[in-house]
Amino acid sequence: MDHAPTIPVTVSIHRVVSPEHVPEVTRWVQDGVNLANRWDGFLGSGWVRAAEGSSDWFMLYRFADEARLDAWERSEERGTWLARGAGLVEERRIERRTGIEGWFDEPVRSDDAVPAPPRWKQATSIWLGFFPVNLLFTWLSTQFVPGWADLPLVLRVLVSTLVLTPVMAYWVLPWVTRRLHGWLHAR
Helix, strand or coil: CCCCCCCCEEEEEEEEECHHHHHHHHHHHHHHHHHHHCCCCEEEEEEEECCCCCCEEEEEEEECCHHHHHHHHHCHHHHHHHHHHECCEEEEEEEEECCHHHHCCCCCCCCCCCCCCCHHHHHHHHHHHHHHHHHHHHHHHHHHCCCHHHCCHHHHHHHHHHHHHHHHHHHHHHHHHHHCHHHHCCC
């Protein structure tokens, strides 16, 4: 039987809560945690306020893999729970984190916890993603941006890093780390 490696997925949510709704939101969040605890693949959650008296709340929850997270997020139970929170919170940002971000998390305490790969494997993975993307960007900019080569080096590097950093962080590195998962975590 083929056992493809699964990559845990963490969802990070920034919500704003009005001070007058704190007791209701606290109960609502705990109800959501209790509901998710019964869901297959749920690995845990947490929530904190930015500071005492702050209206910014940060919530995290984690599932064992993308498929079970998707099932939870599409579930009727979650939809009903979210509808109960309408008007209590304002969502500012939601992010899914997989790939390289997980390397810096503490391992999940279980028999099958996967430790972070050695730094040399992390560096190799980053280079494998960065080299072709940087090469393509450099070629495209020199071919299609008039006067690119005449710009000061600092400006060219500034522009390329501003463009390539989000490309690497959101698309390339998660894609590379999913494909190299077996090698990254081989003993």
